[in-house]
Amino acid sequence: MSGGDIKLVGFLCNWCSYAGADMAGTSRMAQPAEMRIVRLPCTGRVNPLLVLKAFQEGADGVLVSGCHPGDCHYNEGNYYAHRRLELLSRMMAVYGIEPERFRYTWISASEGARWAETVTGFTETIRPLGRLNLAGGGARDDDHHQGPAAGSASPAEKR
């Protein structure tokens, strides 16, 4: 099992948060293992539909993290991201998803410790919530489960 039953997806911008997560690693800051990071050029690239898709495919929590306001590598990418994601987080309940399962934060390249804390805090928030059960039926049911996916020992396999 890779660190429990739940799976978390993180969409991180390359310049700040991904580098912050690197810094946490370089500083050997222990973190829970449920998080799977997807690297993007900018949080401005995060399409809200992508987040919803992740939930639909079976993510139990989604974290988006980018540069602090004013520090975006592309000047204003995180400004657009902020607007879109704020809207999205307010929509969560509409989709039948507990709002805590979605979070977005700003973490800079030098804030390794902050990244480690964020992952730990986020994981600890989701763990008690357990797996996400989408009323509309996500891809989690066994009949949807197809293809070789991630190796034979994948925890998803055993669910």
Place this chain on the structure above:
Amino acid sequence: MVSTAYSYYPGCSLTSSATEYDISFRKVVEALGIQLDELEDWNCCGASPAPHHKAETLGVLLPGRNLHIAGASHDAIVAPCAGCYNRLKYAQYKLAGDQDIREQTSEVFQAEVRYQTEVLNIVQMLNREITPEALRERSQGRLANIRIGAYYGCLLTRPADILGFDSPRDPRKMRPLMEATGAEVPHFPFKTECCGSYMGLARKDILLKASHRIIEVAVSTGLDALVTACPLCHQNLDLRQEQINKAMGTSLRMPVLYFSQLIGLAMGISPEELELDALVVQPDMDRWLKGVA
């Protein structure tokens, strides 16, 4: 029933060795037309040795009882003694922040503890009741002949996170009213230095050294008087000034007034009524009030 008057907690010192503080405070308040209701059946807050029980039961229960009584009838309690103020704030902080302490205290008091009454020191209260502009109006530059230093000491500002009154490194809250008396209030470098606290009986040597330094700096700053809001500071600086001079082989003279005495003088209350004659080191009132009608 909640009254618009202040609940007044004089504490032990103001009713024994520091009655001039009590009297002058009451006189000022009376002149301002404010009602004070002395807290009923108040007890000692344990200020002097209780620092060593800060984290302990007694440090909450003793002042807590006073808070509890005040809470029944008043929105705000004023404690002119800096030590009492400090202890009341501490008890309030503890009670507000910890459910368990609240429950245990209620058990001892045999009633649900009331702790939310606003706790004010004399500077806060007077600043609320008479603005510097109003005092300036009333005083008409009455004390323009003198230079006075604000002495805050320790208990009025520290610990800052609990008292939330003024900066512990650079307090300034006394200044506006002091300046409104017409007096010059130059920077007094030792305004936050400790006077030696309650060491008087047991280790006078430590105390006298500390107090001596404060008086010495007040003199070299060219002050005509220091002003304090703490009976313990006053005791150490005024009552013991002869002891200080004797121990250190000096002959310093520095009148030390209570904050209420100074404000009272500015308002035109007579020195006698403010019991200035109780001071060991007497200010030269003739010079102070020279030219004042």
Place this chain on the structure above:
Amino acid sequence: MRIGVFVCQCGTNIAATVSTERVASAAMALRDVVHAESIQYTCSDPGQRTVIAAAHKYALDRVVIAACSPRMHETTFQRTMAQAGINPFMMEMVNIREHCSWIHSDMEVATEKAIDLVSMGVAKVRGQTPLFSSHVPVVSEVLIIGGGVAGIQAALDIADAGMPVTLVERGPTIGGNMARLDKTFPTLDCSSCILTPRMVEVKHHENIRLMVNSEVEQVRGYIGNFEVDIRKKATCVDEEKCTGCQICEQKCPSEAPDEFNAGVGETKAISIAFPQAVPLVASLRKEYCRLYIKGKCGICKKVCPADAVDYEQEDELHTEKFGAIVVATGYELFDWRQAYPHYGGGLYPDVITSIQYERMLSASGPTGGHIQRPSDGAEPKEIVFLSCVGSRDESIGRPLCCKVGCMYIAKQAILTREHIPDSRTYVFYMDVRAGGKGYDEFYRRAQKEAGAVYLRGRVGKIYPRGGKLVVMGADTLVGENVEVEADLVVLATGIDAAAGAGSLAQRLNIPYDQYGFLSESHPKLRPVETTTGGIFLAGACQGPKDIPETVAQASAAAAKVIVLLSHDELETSPMIAEVNHMRCIGCFKCREVCPYHAIEEQGLRDGRRVAVVIESLCQGCGLCTVACPPSVISLRGYTDNQLIEEVTAVLR
């Protein structure tokens, strides 16, 4: 599709917590993976050769490398791909070190996670198509912001290499803080003797254009092609005409604070900062001038023999193109007064800062090199230095070390003994930081030759007594409190980034820290680069530095600029946006969000108006892809499909 997966052990960095063999064998089970193996050090020469050999042997067309962060070695392996005959963008790096082995301790857990991550990488690379870089022409002119010793050094190095340089300084003269110093540690050579000739050289260099009283307002564009708005502020003096005779200054009736001399002495509303200023031109400060305050005067205009004074002068706005930018905005001293009421908070005239002392020591300074107490002009005999005032002090939010304080205190103690032989100096310190070549020896000189009394402890209080200052400190080594009756107290105040450095950084789009110091891209490997291509750092704008370090870094930045601009063209990243013209509905929502104005409107032959991406301007942020209502823009390397595949790979 033939994918190869290489799982790096990084010695034991990865292998100690991730079973790389198991990851490799799990990878073999993934669709289209035809080869997977574990390699000890993939980035090493033999490691790379193993990858290349496997690529040939298994006819790979796509590669996944599970190793360290792509921020570390992506370009390394892109080069490997090129050598293996595979398009460099058909390679995906998977981070199983920083994001896995280094943050987990359980082998089982870490291995499972690594397998997940590899499956994500494989899913993503399957959707990848070959990409090709294009080239853009490069502007060969260089902008340098800040004319301290760092900016001067960089300007001269670059100009000597034959590239045109514009040096923008916001003050009236170049020279920066070094111009205010007397002598410099560790050799005690005279600051202006080294600096002034270089300043003059800047002025006369054929490749350098000097713009003083100027500031950078806006920066657009990207590496090789920046477009910058520079505002040259009106100073009421025509730079071309002014001869520097200073007659105006002598006749001007309005006093003004003397910033160059750090408040030691006053100057006039119209003045020249110091006799060796470059350019040697007067400037008028309206906020102090009678003509502007009271509407009456005009003396300077009347007395100027060169007719240089022009009250109607207006700000000029210049827009210029540059290929590279060097930021050299330096530092300022921390304003200690608010933070240290227990040192008098600025109320005691004889408590001064180190830079004020420096001005007193300087023979060309306002006191003519005489050390004087500001209160009464007397020569002090007992002089106390306090280190770390506004440094290494968490209570005021400044834990950083000023880095030069310890050394310049030693210097000032030595110089004090030279100026006043019968003086005594005291130094309160916590640690003496003297880590350079010849530095410790220099600091020991202050003790041995200049007789400075070093006291290990911080000062708790300073107060005046009988015309002296009582300094109450502790000597923590003997465990007792000590007291000095001082004539003069000199504070080694902390070092701050120059005012406005943070907002300049925002305009340049480069990162900075909480003190406003600008951040380098990597402290060891890319110490003069920023994360924005084409923008470089030099000197104390990056963090406290002494002169040798400043100059070394300035030359390093110059070298980087010269390398960059030695090519006529730059390769651009192909990871940019692309519009599917067939399906574009012409709403231009994309154009509204693009920060680089990289989208333009184009008419098609069928009359439709559609969006097109200007390749040389697009930086690949992906903002437009999300803004596009019918989702017809894709970002190469991060297409919607790729991202969805990546996500679903791990969740299935």
Place this chain on the structure above:
Amino acid sequence: MIPLSETLSQGRELVAEIEHRSGQKVADCYQCGTCSSTCAAADAFDYPPHMFMRLLQLGAVDRAMASTTGQLCYDCMTCSSRCPIRIDVADVIETTKNIADEQGIRESERGLRLFRNLFLKNVRRHGRLHEASLLAWFNLKSGKLTNDLSLVPLILRRKNVRIVQPRIKDRAQVRRIFQRAKERPRW
């Protein structure tokens, strides 16, 4: 000589206790000495505040607990207010002192011990402090009979001065308070 291998392991628990109760970390202290240089009583301590912090850093808690520092420090918090690391030095000293009390370590400063005991006794009995009787008892018990007597006439210059404070009415509650404090000195 401080045997560090010993003190650092043996003192660990007590230091952790001090840190926990005071909320301060002794390792934060970088020994700058600001605390000592501001302390009006430091000259009288056997370990000035920064050295007191040092003892705790070295695990030499026994020495710290037996020192006069904890007894003579009057919690004025001048040190805490100027510590560049924002360590509440006064709290560390006081917490250590409280633990020493709980461990029954006898105070060497007899006068202070006497003063505190008499003070609390006084309040327990009357509910308010009898300054005069405190002075009298202190002098009697410390054998310094004339101590501060010269102050008495100076005090008596005041008009309303109460030689004998009225006892408070609800003495039962005061007794309960002291009883509880005796049973559970800490919350």
